[in-house]
Amino acid sequence: MRPLHSLPLLALVVACATGSAGRHGSGRDPGRAAELYAQACEAGDMKGCVVLGIQHESGDGVRADATRAASLYDRACQAEFASGCTNLGVLHLNGKGVAKDPARAAALLRKACDLSDARGCTLLAGQYELGDGVAKDLPRAAQLYALACDTGHVGGCSGLGLLHFRGNGVAKDPARAAQLFGKACDGGWAPGCSNLGVIYEEGAGVPADPARAAQLYEKGCAGGWALGCSNLGALYATGRGVPKDARRAMALVGRACDGGTARACTHLGVTLELGEDVPKDPSRAAGLYRKGCEGGDGRGCTNLGTLLRNGVGAPKDVPGAVAFFGKGCDAGDGRGCSALGLLYRRGDGVPKDVDRAAKLLERSCGAGYMEGCSNLGVLVANGEGVAKDPARAAQLYGRACDAGYAMGCANLGGVYRDGKGVAKDAAKAAVLYTKACEGGNAPACTNLGYFRESGEGGAQSAAEAVKLYDRACTGGDATGCTNLGLMCEKGRGIAKDVVRAAALYRKACDGGNARGCTNLGTLYQAGVVAK
Secondary structure (H helix, E strand, O other), X not given: OOOOOOOOHHHHHHHHHHHHHOOXXXXXXXXXXXXXXXXXXXXXXXXXXXXHHHXXXXXXXXXXXXXXXXXXXXXXXXXXXXXXXXXXXXXXXXXXXXXXXXXXXXHHHHHHHHOOOHHHHHHXXXXXXXXXXXXXXXXXXXXXXXXXXXXXXXXXXXXXXXXXXXXXXXXXXXXXXXXXXXXXXXXXXXXXXXXXXXXXXXXXXXXXXXXXXXXXXXXXXXXXXXXXXXXXXXXXXXXXXXXXXXXXXXXXXXXXXXXXXXXXXHHHHHHHHHOOXXXXXXXXXXXXXXXXXXXXXXXXXXXXXXHHHHOOOOOOOHHHHHHHHHHHHHOOOHHHHHHHHHHHHHOOOOOOOHHHHHHHHHHHHHOOOHHHHHHHHHHHHHOOOOOOOXXXXXXXXXXXXXXXXXXXXXXXXXXXXXXXXXXXXHHHHHHHXXXXXXXXXXXXXXXXXHXXXXXXXXOOOHHHHXXXXXXXXXXXXXXXXXXXXXXXXXXXXXOOOHHHHHHHHHHHHHOOOHHHHHHHHHHHHHOOOOO
């Protein structure tokens, strides 16, 4: 699913500033305006204090001075001028010109909301939604978003729409969410347009309409909402709702990255690393991953760690990889936790520590990364860093398999084949190997081939075994190459072909399969193949 934005605090900060300062004409004189605002403020007009504060916050016509802006907002707030409280609350949320203090921000925004400033209500709702400076309270957040929406701040409509879309604090209702996003978009709230685009792209609460989604993303992007640019770029990359256009996609995702959407930087990095409709550029990908990581996107950290570990796009740097895997893990990317856990299991770039490996894989699995669950299952099955528990290992493999992770299915197949933690069941093992093989796990194809060759877990078929070994060998499993070589050498399920058998043994041997080396040596010893 395309990402919906959560509470747009930065977007709200911008709205606070531009919403109070008025429109800019071509003959504007912000310096003279500042003089007049200062005069008005000194004479007791609190609106003058607020707009002068906005100028000092942005450096428009006066020296940028967030501390001076905070003083002006505070003066207005103490005089019960609501937008002064809201703007001062925003400064405390961001630690700009004042100490970062979410609790103080909440108090100021509560005052602003009580004074009927709808923007303050929206921002306060966001704090209750996130539990930032106040106890998390989703129903209260919904009430405040609704109040803001009803009293004219369309950001509140968008926030309430998100709660309805997710079913957080209110009944899950995608159709209602679509209405609220539409109201926000019609009111000029760019994130609302982007969110409504997600609704139309996914067909949640409305008929799916990628072309309409593209229009809405375009509107959000044009309104300065970077995630709208990113989502529109994804449509151009795939040709959904718009003509496929790799260059346009790159430009839009790049714009989103430049606009501060960290995940867009990571996405652009993936495109360049893999060369998806553009020339490969792993060096530039590394820079984009770093930018995504610095912006808080855990996937960017993990991807950069992978490049550093492999020496792709940057000099090989295992300690650096360890650091970035850790950052990815701490940012909630389960793949980062899994990658770091495997390094600790092997002692690769870090001291070997199976206890820490197990904890990291627990985090990975808990974050929903199914490879982490499967890897944790291996540790649990062996009693590495955790109590040995074959039954729990089977559960972990099953969770990964049910989520579509092929190795989880392969591992679970082995459990049923051997009867470890579950009742032995060759037929069940064959089903799981089939699922894993079809999911791209080459060793599972080899195991299934052996089942077909021997008749274990199902009907015996040498010809079917040959197909499976061939698939495994092509997929990179050296054991599959050895087994296929044996079938060719003996003429089982396929015409006897010693020359091909030798080539397969050679491939298996080069791939690290010792039996392949032995079998190839036997052919040379017997003089069956030429040097």
